[in-house]
Amino acid sequence: MNDKTDSSAQEDLGADFKKALDEGWLPIREVARQTGVNAITLRAWERRYGLVVPQRTPKGHRLYSAEHVQRIMAILTWLNRGVAVSQVKPLLDAPQAFTETVENDWQRLHQTLLSAVTSLNERALDDSVNQAIALYPPRTLCEQLLMPLARALSEAADRIVVCRECGNLDTASPCTICADPRRDASLICVVEQVGDLWALERAGVINARYHVLGGTLSPLDGVGPEDLNIARLMERARAGGVTEVLLALNATVEGQTTAHYISAELESAGLTVSRLAHGVPVGGELDYLDEGTLAAAIKSRRPV
Numbered sequence: 612m613n614d615k616t617d618s619s620a621q622e623d624l625g626a627d628f629k630k631a632l633d634e635g636w637l638p639i640r641e642v643a644r645q646t647g648v649n650a651i652t653l654r655a656w657e658r659r660y661g662l663v664v665p666q667r668t669p670k671g672h673r674l675y676s677a678e679h680v681q682r683i684m685a686i687l688t689w690l691n692r693g694v695a696v697s698q699v700k701p702l703l704d705a706p707q708a709f710t711e712t713v714e715n716d717w718q719r720l721h722q723t724l725l726s727a728v729t730s731l732n733e734r735a736l737d738d739s740v741n742q743a744i745a746l747y748p749p750r751t752l753c754e755q756l757l758m759p760l761a762r763a764l765s766e767a768a769d770r771i772v773v774c775r776e777c778g779n780l781d782t783a784s785p786c787t788i789c790a791d792p793r794r795d796a797s798l799i800c801v802v803e804q805v806g807d808l809w810a811l812e813r814a815g816v817i818n819a820r821y822h823v824l825g826g827t828l829s830p831l832d833g834v835g836p837e838d839l840n841i842a843r844l845m846e847r848a849r850a851g852g853v854t855e856v857l858l859a860l861n862a863t864v865e866g867q868t869t870a871h872y873i874s875a876e877l878e879s880a881g882l883t884v885s886r887l888a889h890g891v892p893v894g895g896e897l898d899y900l901d902e903g904t905l906a907a908a909i910k911s912r913r914p915v
């Protein structure tokens with residue numbers, strides 16, 4: 612059965628392809644085997660930078676010559692010297708054009724990844740790493756990007772401290788946000804995790820100070836108020852100058868239980884305790900929403 616499928620697949624490649632192979636042209640999988648550069652990366656180099664452009668059969672199969680393979684090896688040499696793939700092409704024709712400035716692409720990618728990590732921006736991290744994986748062989752990627760990044764992160768990790776005011780992570784305590792005089796000190800926005808704080812910061816929708824709880828109450832898991840950064844929140848809320856505490860907690864059972872607990876504790880402090888609205892997300896369509904979300908949206912309705 613398998614033999615049959617294989618032979619019919621071979622026939623599908625067409626007589627032109629077979630003839631070319633007999634004449635010494637190489638298919639992409641053989642080039643990948645010889646050079647260690649996988650087919651996805653070879654196609655990305657071709658499409659995005661025109662680095663290695665193979666011949667095609669009438670049916671579109673790629674055919675590589677020995678010169679193509681040599682060119683790929685030359686590209687690898689440049690990549691291993693630290694040149695970014697976007698800057699290799701002129702160097703293949705005129706190697707004397709090489710200057711230190713061609714390393715800028717790696718530095719830029721390094722900076723992008725570092726800031727994505729430090730601002731906990733998973734999407735940016737995902738996109739940049741996926742792009743780099745498609746463009747570079749694993750060894751080059753590891754030497755030029757991942758190892759230097761790991762070193763930079765390890766150095767940064769040594770300098771990270773928890774802010775004594777709000778529980779944010781930064782290189783100083785109080786953190787940059789707590790120390791910023793332009794922040795509205797009368798409003799404390801309470802979040803579960805540092806990642807939530809950064810999500811709000813990226814959105815740029817609130818100019819308050821924050822308070823990171825470090826989790827939510829969960830009696831089943833044995834997490835009580837003393838395990839969270841709640842006592843410090845009470846101190847800050849009662850210290851004067853604060854008029855509102857916004858509970859920006861997740862719309863989960865634990866998040867809402869925690870919100871109830873904190874608002875009860877703050878009842879006597881004489882300040883406004885608010886929470887995020889629950890209901891229809893921006894761009895959301897009603898017939899796709901679950902009953903819980905619809906019920907919350909009806910309950911939180913307001914005059915227009």
Ligand SMILES: [Zn+2]
Binds near residue numbers: 775778787790
């Ligand atoms: Zn802080």
